[in-house]
Amino acid sequence: MKKKVLTVDDSRTIRNMLLVTLNNAGFETIQAEDGIEGLEVLEGCNPDVIVTDINMPRLDGFGFIEGVRRNEKYRAVPILVLTTESDAEKKNRARQAGATGWIVKPFDPAKLIDAIERVTA
Amino acid sequence: MDMNEIKEIFFQECEEQLAELESGLLKLNDGDRDPETVNAVFRAVHSIKGGAGAFGLDDLVAFAHVFETTLDCVRSNKLEPNHDVLKVMLKSADVLADLVSASRDGGSVDESRTRGLVKELEALAKGELPAGGHEAPKAAPAAPAPKAEAPAPTDDSGFQPIPFTFEGFGDDEEPAIEGATYEITFKPRRELYAKGNEAALLLRDLSRLGEMSINCDMEALPALDKMDPEASYFAWKISLKTTKSEDDIRAVFEFAEWDCELEVKVAEENTSDEELPMTPVPFDLSILDDSAAPAEEEKAAAPAEDPAANAVAAAETATGVAKAVARAAERKEAAAPATPAAAAAAAPQTIRVDLDRVDRLINLVGELVINQAMLSQSVIENDNTGTSSINMGLEELQQLTREIQDSVMAIRAQPVKPVFQRMSRIVREVADMVGKQIRLVTEGENTEVDKTVIDKLAEPLTHMIRNAVDHGIESPEKREAAGKNPEGTIKLSAKHRSGRILIELQDDGAGINRERVRQKAIDNDLIAADANLSDDEIDNLIFMPGFSTADKISDISGRGVGMDVVKRSIQALGGRISISSRPGFGSTFTMSLPLTLAVLDGMVVTVAGQTLVVPLTAIVETLQPETSAIHSFGATQRLISIRNSFCPLVDVGRVLNYRATQANPVEGVALLVESEGGGQRALMVDAIQGQRQVVIKSLEANYTNVPGIAAATILGDGRVALILDVDAVVAASRGQSLKPEMSFAATG
Numbered sequence: 034m035k036k037k038v039l040t041v042d043d044s045r046t047i048r049n050m051l052l053v054t055l056n057n058a059g060f061e062t063i064q065a066e067d068g069i070e071g072l073e074v075l076e077g078c079n080p081d082v083i084v085t086d087i088n089m090p091r092l093d094g095f096g097f098i099e100g101v102r103r104n105e106k107y108r109a110v111p112i113l114v115l116t117t118e119s120d121a122e123k124k125n126r127a128r129q130a131g132a133t134g135w136i137v138k139p140f141d142p143a144k145l146i147d148a149i150e151r152v153t154a
Numbered sequence: 155m156d157m158n159e160i161k162e163i164f165f166q167e168c169e170e171q172l173a174e175l176e177s178g179l180l181k182l183n184d185g186d187r188d189p190e191t192v193n194a195v196f197r198a199v200h201s202i203k204g205g206a207g208a209f210g211l212d213d214l215v216a217f218a219h220v221f222e223t224t225l226d227c228v229r230s231n232k233l234e235p236n237h238d239v240l241k242v243m244l245k246s247a248d249v250l251a252d253l254v255s256a257s258r259d260g261g262s263v264d265e266s267r268t269r270g271l272v273k274e275l276e277a278l279a280k281g282e283l284p285a286g287g288h289e290a291p292k293a294a295p296a297a298p299a300p301k302a303e304a305p306a307p308t309d310d311s312g313f314q315p316i317p318f319t320f321e322g323f324g325d326d327e328e329p330a331i332e333g334a335t336y337e338i339t340f341k342p343r344r345e346l347y348a349k350g351n352e353a354a355l356l357l358r359d360l361s362r363l364g365e366m367s368i369n370c371d372m373e374a375l376p377a378l379d380k381m382d383p384e385a386s387y388f389a390w391k392i393s394l395k396t397t398k399s400e401d402d403i404r405a406v407f408e409f410a411e412w413d414c415e416l417e418v419k420v421a422e423e424n425t426s427d428e429e430l431p432m433t434p435v436p437f438d439l440s441i442l443d444d445s446a447a448p449a450e451e452e453k454a455a456a457p458a459e460d461p462a463a464n465a466v467a468a469a470e471t472a473t474g475v476a477k478a479v480a481r482a483a484e485r486k487e488a489a490a491p492a493t494p495a496a497a498a499a500a501a502p503q504t505i506r507v508d509l510d511r512v513d514r515l516i517n518l519v520g521e522l523v524i525n526q527a528m529l530s531q532s533v534i535e536n537d538n539t540g541t542s543s544i545n546m547g548l549e550e551l552q553q554l555t556r557e558i559q560d561s562v563m564a565i566r567a568q569p570v571k572p573v574f575q576r577m578s579r580i581v582r583e584v585a586d587m588v589g590k591q592i593r594l595v596t597e598g599e600n601t602e603v604d605k606t607v608i609d610k611l612a613e614p615l616t617h618m619i620r621n622a623v624d625h626g627i628e629s630p631e632k633r634e635a636a637g638k639n640p641e642g643t644i645k646l647s648a649k650h651r652s653g654r655i656l657i658e659l660q661d662d663g664a665g666i667n668r669e670r671v672r673q674k675a676i677d678n679d680l681i682a683a684d685a686n687l688s689d690d691e692i693d694n695l696i697f698m699p700g701f702s703t704a705d706k707i708s709d710i711s712g713r714g715v716g717m718d719v720v721k722r723s724i725q726a727l728g729g730r731i732s733i734s735s736r737p738g739f740g741s742t743f744t745m746s747l748p749l750t751l752a753v754l755d756g757m758v759v760t761v762a763g764q765t766l767v768v769p770l771t772a773i774v775e776t777l778q779p780e781t782s783a784i785h786s787f788g789a790t791q792r793l794i795s796i797r798n799s800f801c802p803l804v805d806v807g808r809v810l811n812y813r814a815t816q817a818n819p820v821e822g823v824a825l826l827v828e829s830e831g832g833g834q835r836a837l838m839v840d841a842i843q844g845q846r847q848v849v850i851k852s853l854e855a856n857y858t859n860v861p862g863i864a865a866a867t868i869l870g871d872g873r874v875a876l877i878l879d880v881d882a883v884v885a886a887s888r889g890q891s892l893k894p895e896m897s898f899a900a901t902g
Binding site for chain 2: 044046047049050053088089090102108109110111128131132133134135138141152153
């Protein structure tokens with residue numbers, strides 16, 4: 034069975050890159066454009082892992098991660114933060130919100146797949 | 155989809171983000187302090203940086219990074235976005251746009267300008283800091299260099315970024331150090347599991363570094379009834395024989411290090427065996443995976459009775475309850491087909507279509523309209539009752555054709571916003587160059603018009619804007635001396651008016667210097683020295699060929715293009731342009747353009763035996779003149795009185811030289827039209843045949859430009875009919891000839 038990845042990112046460019054990278058690596062990919070949509074899509078898509086951006090309109094990555102962790106059903110899903118933010122404060126916030134790990138942009142397909150493999154069985 | 159396509163998407167997205175950035179900055183400039191505006195501006199730059207990084211566009215990344223850092227200061231209220239700050243930011247937005255274009259088209263950018271702005275941005279980011287403040291936002295390095303690579307301390311607050319690498323995994327890049335043995339103590343806290351990390355997975359990764367043996371410490375495990383399913387009770391002592399360094403080992407725990415106690419040390423020779431009597435075992439991972447295991451070879455190698463594996467399994471059972479519950483739920487749902495929510499999320503909301511395809515469709519629909527009209531006509535000719543089912547079917551066909559046509563046109567309709575936004579940059583740059591203070595106000599940017607019209611509008615508009623900044627608006631000193639606000643205003647507006655788009659460019663400058671314009675026209679032999687011209691006529695001299703090239707008023711707007719070229723490009727779009735000016739108060743350019751270049755609602759009329767089409771949008775009303783309403787005025791002019799006002803009568807047949815003498819107005823029909831310069835005219839035609847939608851066929855492309863004629867069309871009976879250029883005809887009736895470039899020379 035294919036592993037399912039939910040990606041949340043407001044950038045069309047990054048969404049497309051994620052889609053291509055993940056599909057090529059044999060994942061099933063479901064995409065959302067911001068935190069609100071991410072939480073909506075989460076219900077019923079049962080991802081094995083979530084990859085999310087931080088800076089997004091409507092609901093940012095921090096809020097989204099907190100939302101997932103509050104959800105009884107999905108709170109144990111690993112969440113990787115995909116963001117250019119490299120300063121300690123942002124990452125600390127993501128961690129406190131409940132992020133499992135992170136991938137520092139620039140986007141690199143190999144890094145992404147490795148990180149996903151790392152947090153999923 | 156390949157990387158090139160994604161890159162294309164990236165550049166498209168950049169355009170959108172740049173537009174977002176600029177409009178956000180302009181809002182801030184107008185005093186908007188909505189945090190969401192600042193966020194949107196920040197996100198725009200951030201997004202460009204993110205995508206650029208993925209494509210290795212380093213220059214773009216570097217600049218975006220500096221820009222973003224400064225914007226972050228605004229976002230965190232460390233920097234007040236006053237006008238000076240925004241001036242720098244708007245310029246930075248321009249540079250960012252240049253860098254994007256350069257990355258896309260391979261051009262070069264003004265590097266000294268970029269460097270200058272980097273300095274300015276960095277100064278802004280620093281400027282607001284309290285002296286010696288340690289909370290300093292980074293002083294914006296030229297590139298977003300990865301941060302220090304030192305291993306992060308296990309200290310809870312020391313959340314230090316480490317570039318994510320997997321170099322440690324089985325590659326042979328590093329020189330093999332003779333297999334050192336490490337002793338690792340790993341005790342997860344409950345937070346580790348709460349954040350979706352999993353001890354077993356970390357141990358799996360660790361096992362890939364070398365030969366590993368595990369000892370699980372279950373001391374803390376309470377009795378079952380006292381057990382908290384989400385607590386962490388196990389600790390592991392691991393002995394790892396590996397060629398990797400300690401950093402590589404710690405890197406495995408990168409995501410987990412602050413949620414566990416971790417100790418890594420090199421084992422002393424021969425002591426480890428005594429203290430940790432363990433049999434090295436292959437690490438079985440397959441038991442972790444309760445769905446189909448992706449790694450079959452690992453499964454095959456798994457000795458089921460292995461104590462270490464059991465320990466791991468125990469960890470899984472004891473601490474991963476939440477996970478197990480989630481997985482159970484997942485299994486249940488996985489059996490169900492994909493939910494609609496997921497499907498909907500994956501569905502794109504827009505599609506990108508090659509413009510050529512749309513154009514082909516438009517062209518085909520145009521032919522369809524003609525075909526349908528011809529069909530209708532022949533049916534009418536053969537069936538006079540008008541009641542047959544064929545007739546009704548045809549009527550429906552006509553409606554459908556019409557709807558198809560509207561829908562196809564709507565595909566091409568775009569708001570003028572992008573073009574307007576480009577103008578604000580031009581105003582900024584030119585104003586800077588000539589030392590003027592100018593504010594651009596735009597109105598009606600969401601007015602939609604055919605994409606072709608938009609594309610072709612940019613160039614003439616740019617030229618006019620440069621003109622307005624350079625010649626229109628005076629220097630701040632002059633303005634102050636004249637009692638005006640030292641900051642000039644240029645207003646650019648768009649609106650729909652009677653089926654056309656009306657674009658106005660208004661400045662509050664000095665207006666046209668008529669003496670100078672007149673003198674220049676005389677010097678250039680455009681008019682006779684004693685020509686008697688009205689103010690309006692003088693103003694419109696600037697559109698004459700050869701006016702601006704002979705004696706440039708200044709260089710900035712010169713660029714070898716005169717207003718005659720602007721006028722020609724507007725005309726080529728089926729548009730018209732005129733200027734009105736008030737000395738001391740400024741000038742207004744008015745452009746009227748068709749919404750689409752493909753079809754037109756027209757009134758089919760007969761003039762001197764010819765069939766002509768008059769654009770319906772121009773016609774206010776039609777009337778049958780009575781003898782008593784016609785008044786002569788001067789030698790040849792005639793007026794018609796309509797509801798107590800007088801309106802000049804224009805014989806179309808005479809203007810187009812279809813006949814030598816004016817026809818008797820009482821025998822024809824008058825079409826009351828509103829002309830560009832305002833004011834009404836009554837166009838005399840012989841008879842009205844009917845109203846019809848016609849497909850425009852360019853006369854210029856197929857034949858040549860004919861004064862007074864806008865285009866041609868093919869009627870239902872297959873004959874060609876000319877489409878009247880109402881404004882040109884009206885202008886001609888005002889004493890100007892149909893060939894404006896000859897009119898004034900002839901006057902003398």
